[in-house]
Structures are given as C-alpha cells and as structure tokens.
Amino acid sequence: xxxxxxxxxxxxxxxxxxxxxxxxxxxxxxxxxxxxxxxxxxxxxxxxxxxxxxxxxxxxxxxxxxxxxxxxxxxxxxxxxxxxxxxxxxxxxxxxxxxxxxxxxxxxxxxxxxxxxxxxxxxxxxxx
Amino acid sequence: xxxxxxxxxxxxxxxxxxxxxxxxxxxxxxxxxxxxxxxxxxxxxxxxxxxxxxxxxxxxxxxxxxxxxxxxxxxxxxxxxxxxxxxxxxxxxxxxxxxxxxxxxxxxxxxxxxxxxxxxxxxxxxxxxxxxxxxxxxxxxxxxxxxxxxxxxxxxxxxxxxxxxxxxxxxxxxxxxxxxxxxxxxxxxxxxxxxxxxxxxxxxxxxxxxxxxxxxxxxxxxxxxxxxxxxxxxxxxxxxxxxxxxxxxxxxxxxxxxxxxxxxxxxxxxxxxxxxxxxxxxxxxxxxxxxxxxxxxxxxxxxxxxxxxxxxxxxxxxxxxxxxxxxxxxxxxxxxxxxxxxxxxxxxxxxxxxxxxxxxxxxxxxxxxxxxxxxxx
Numbered sequence: 001x002x003x004x005x006x007x008x009x010x011x012x013x014x015x016x017x018x019x020x021x022x023x024x025x026x027x028x029x030x031x032x033x034x035x036x037x038x039x040x041x042x043x044x045x046x047x048x049x050x051x052x053x054x055x056x057x058x059x060x061x062x063x064x065x066x067x068x069x070x071x072x073x074x075x076x077x078x079x080x081x082x083x084x085x086x087x088x089x090x091x092x093x094x095x096x097x098x099x100x101x102x103x104x105x106x107x108x109x110x111x112x113x114x115x116x117x118x119x120x121x122x123x124x125x126x127x128x
Numbered sequence: 129x130x131x132x133x134x135x136x137x138x139x140x141x142x143x144x145x146x147x148x149x150x151x152x153x154x155x156x157x158x159x160x161x162x163x164x165x166x167x168x169x170x171x172x173x174x175x176x177x178x179x180x181x182x183x184x185x186x187x188x189x190x191x192x193x194x195x196x197x198x199x200x201x202x203x204x205x206x207x208x209x210x211x212x213x214x215x216x217x218x219x220x221x222x223x224x225x226x227x228x229x230x231x232x233x234x235x236x237x238x239x240x241x242x243x244x245x246x247x248x249x250x251x252x253x254x255x256x257x258x259x260x261x262x263x264x265x266x267x268x269x270x271x272x273x274x275x276x277x278x279x280x281x282x283x284x285x286x287x288x289x290x291x292x293x294x295x296x297x298x299x300x301x302x303x304x305x306x307x308x309x310x311x312x313x314x315x316x317x318x319x320x321x322x323x324x325x326x327x328x329x330x331x332x333x334x335x336x337x338x339x340x341x342x343x344x345x346x347x348x349x350x351x352x353x354x355x356x357x358x359x360x361x362x363x364x365x366x367x368x369x370x371x372x373x374x375x376x377x378x379x380x381x382x383x384x385x386x387x388x389x390x391x392x393x394x395x396x397x398x399x400x401x402x403x404x405x406x407x408x409x410x411x412x413x414x415x416x417x418x419x420x421x422x423x424x425x426x427x428x429x430x431x432x433x434x435x436x437x438x439x440x441x442x443x444x445x446x447x448x449x450x451x452x453x454x455x456x457x458x459x460x461x462x463x464x465x466x467x468x469x470x471x472x473x474x475x476x477x478x479x480x481x482x483x484x485x486x487x488x489x490x491x492x493x494x495x496x497x498x499x500x501x502x503x504x505x
Contacts, residue, residue, distance in 0.1 A: 038161040041459040042436040044488075060488070062436050064162040064459050065368050 003032035003128050011122035012073045025074050028101035032126045037063040040092040045081040054112050074112050080104040134179035135276050135346040143364050151244035153180040162368035166461040173282035173357045174365035182246035182272040184239040190265025198256050202402035206231040209301025211312045213400050217410030221391035225249050230314045232300050242382045246272050276346035281336030284360035291356040293317035333377030375456050376502035378428050384455045393417040396426045427477035428499045431466035435492035438468040438485045445484040446476050467501045
C-alpha cells in the first residue's frame with residue numbers, strides 16, 4: 001500500500017499535514033493516516049477563534065474502531081473549519097488533502113513551519 | 129510475554145491483515161476495512177480465524193451429571209449432535225465464562241470457551257471436578273492447544289459449505305452434508321485421516337458454521353474455504369467486524385457484557401439458565417435475582433442524534449443523572465448510527481426510554497431499544 005505524500009506540504013510525526021498560504025495554514029491528516037484509520041465516521045473540529053499552540057490536541061477523528069486526537073502542527077488562531085468534513089466524515093478517507101481537510105490556523109509563530117517535517121522526512125517515517 | 133500466534137498467522141500477513149493484540153494473542157483486526165468486511169458478512173460470506181478460542185472435552189459416564197451441576201443450561205436437553213449456549217457461574221451468580229457446549233457422542237461433550245478465559249475456566253473446571261460426586265466418571269481435557277477453529281458466516285455460506293466436507297457425517301448429528309445441519313447442530317467429517325467438527329453456530333447474527341479441527345489442518349481448511357466461497361466473493365474478516373456484527377445483534381462479549389460481577393439474569397440471558405434441572409453452581413443467587421429483581425440490567429441503545437460513536441466506559445445519563453456505563457459501543461455499519469449496550473437500573477432498561485451518552489464531556493441523545501438492535505429485513 002503506497003500512500004501519497006504531496007511535495008508541496010509539510011508534515012508532523014503524528015500524521016497531520018500543513019499547507020501554508022501567506023499567514024494561514026490549512027491542516028488535515030495524511031493519506032497514510034486515513035489508510036491506518038479506515039472508515040472515518042466522525043470528526044470533531046475546534047471552535048473558530050480558539051487560540052491553539054503547536055502540538056495541542058484540537059480535534060478528534062473517530063473510525064469505527066477508535067478515537068484519535070488531532071494535534072495542531074502550528075500555533076495561532078483557528079480562522080476556519082471545514083463543515084463539509086463534519087457533515088460527511090468519509091471525505092477524510094476519500095480526499096484527505098482536499099475536501100477532507102480539517103481547519104485553518106492564522107500563524108502566530110511562522111518560524112515553527114521550518115521545524116515541521118519535509119515531504120522526504122515524512123515519507124521516510126512512514127516507509128513510503 | 130510474547131503474543132501467541134494462531135496457525136493462520138502467516139496467512140493473515142499474506143492477506144494484508146492488520147494485526148493487534150487481543151487477549152494475549154496476535155490477531156487480525158481488519159484486512160480491507162471494518163465496514164467493508166461487516167457488509168460482506170451481512171450480504172454474502174466471510175471467514176474468521178477463531179483459533180484463539182479454547183476447547184475443552186468432558187468425557188465419561190459422569191460428564192452429563194458434572195456439566196449439569198457446573199453450567200446454567202440443561203445439557204440433558206442435548207441429543208447427540210446438538211449444541212447449546214450456556215453460562216458458567218460462581219456461587220454468587222457472577223459469570224466465570226459464557227460458552228457453547230456440544231454433545232458430540234453419548235458421553236462426550238465439547239465446550240468452546242473464550243480465549244481470554246481459558247486459564248480461568250480450566251482451573252475452575254478442574255477444581256469443580258475434584259469436588260464433584262461424579263469425579264470418578266469424568267475425564268477432562270484442555271484441547272485448546274491441539275485444536276483450532278474458524279467461523280464461516282453469512283447468508284451464502286450454506287451454498288458452498290458441503291464442498292469442505294464430502295458426504296454424510298461420521299459422528300454427531302446424522303446428516304447428508306454440513307448444509308443439512310440445523311441451527312446449533314454439530315457433525316463430524318474426516319480430513320487427512322483426522323476428525324473435523326462442523327457446527328451450525330456463529331457470532332454474527334447470520335446463518336453460518338464454525339469448524340473445530342486439529343491445528344495442523346486449519347490452514348488447509350482456511351485456504352479451501354476461501355476457494356470454495358470464491359463464487360460468492362467470500363472475504364477474510366477481522367476482529368473489528370466480528371465486534372460490530374455481534375454488537376448489532378446484542379450477543380454478549382465476555383469482559384464487556386459479562387464478568388464475575390455480572391450474572392446471566394442481569395445480562396438478560398435468563399433463557400439459558402435452567403432452574404428446573406436440579407442444583408447447579410449459582411442457582412440460589414440466580415433464583416433470588418430472578419424472583420426479587422436485579423439492581424442493574426443490560427440494555428441496548430441507539431443514538432438519536434449525530435454523535436461520535438459510543439464506546440465502552442462512556443457514562444449513560446437519564447433525567448440529568450448518571451445511571452450507568454456503556455459496556456459495548458460502536459458505529460453500526462448496517463444502520464449508520466451509533467449503537468451500544470450498557471448496564472442501567474431496570475426501570476431505565478425499557479425500550480423507548482430516552483437516555484444520553486456522554487462523549488468527551490458532551491451529552492448526546494440516545495434511546496433504549498429492543499434487542500437485537502439490528503434485525504435482518
């Protein structure tokens with residue numbers, strides 16, 4: 001099973017991905033993570049306006065078998081959440097890097113992005 | 129302690145099964161996905177590795193008398209080739225284990241017990257034999273090591289099961305082929321000069337069979353079943369779907385619905401307790417519960433609003449107060465909603481009662497429903 005690791009994203013050891021555009025970071029879970037979870041049936045996202053720290057548990061994704069915490073890869077303020085994935089959690093499985101993304105953070109410490117995993121680092125971690 | 133491996137361990141790896149620890153065993157939790165495997169069993173056919181389960185043989189002229197004083201059900205109801213579900217209780221009515229007992233010969237019984245309870249059950253049974261007036265007529269064997277088992281479940285299984293066991297049965301129920309077994313019956317066939325037992329039982333709520341055979345034959349039975357069931361698209365099924373399938377039809381799982389502090393009466397399994405057969409371990413306590421009522425009762429529930437799946441350990445609320453705990457809970461692949469079972473006071477355990485399930489500090493509306501939660505259309 002080969003998982004996709006898009007080259008334009010940064011990653012965490014806990015399998016979140018981050019897409020940076022200006023001072024906003026879009027966050028989701030990786031293709032590898034959705035393969036591991038399978039059958040995502042519920043997604044709980046943070047409130048808009050919440051201030052979060054890098055590494056803080058801010059969301060929950062549940063498969064049939066287990067509940068898993070999702071950690072914000074970066075510090076900042078939640079400026080948007082993806083209601084579509086709350087309504088249809090299976091988007092996490094079918095489109096983890098697009099329609100199945102989770103939330104957006106306005107970066108308060110942009111330098112944190114440099115310490116996130118590169119696509120090559122993450123691919124190595126998951127053995128892709 | 130290293131995890132125990134079943135004879136199918138390498139088969140699971142080859143099939144891409146995701147392996148997890150379960151009761152001291154390394155077992156497949158899923159191959160494709162829990163939902164996919166669940167639907168496959170409800171629609172057609174699936175095969176499960178259940179080699180982790182234990183087998184005990186109780187043989188001899190004292191076997192019937194011994195089992196009837198040790199188990200809750202009445203084994204005298206069993207003709208040769210019949211099986212029944214039963215509990216094994218403590219004096220105070222708590223459940224040591226729940227099991228299937230098959231009468232495979234006039235004086236020979238096969239007990240199929242839970243993987244997590246093998247050591248406890250074996251010690252319990254041996255101690256009871258020593259204290260029994262039937263002890264000189266009872267031979268006990270823990271056959272868990274030398275025997276393995278697979279479950280083949282689903283509405284299409286009967287169409288190919290006879291391919292596995294040619295011709296009429298050689299022992300147990302006298303039938304022309306395994307597909308002629310009635311529910312709860314067991315028959316024997318021969319493979320490679322050794323006896324294999326096929327029972328029409330299961331843990332999914334679907335028609336199906338369980339095959340108990342020498343461990344050395346299990347991989348061959350597994351491979352031949354996958355080949356025989358190919359025409360109905362049989363799939364290997366992991367423990368994840370095994371749990372969602374049994375939860376939908378409210379079958380108890382030891383350690384969840386049942387434990388040493390929970391009686392079959394509280395669990396709603398009084399049907400399998402025979403009070404009129406004479407004395408047995410736990411009879412006094414169980415009769416008291418049946419006559420005077422219980423403090424907690426097993427109830428099934430369904431979520432009434434969109435929520436995270438209920439999980440074991442979540443609190444159950446009614447009228448603003450905590451009234452119990454969830455013991456089994458999952459997202460139902462058949463109903464696409466959260467379902468579960470829990471223990472609550474008998475007044476709450478009534479279908480139609482509105483309850484709430486607390487998930488991470490938030491309460492979600494649910495309703496007590498009649499068992500089984502899922503019924504085939």
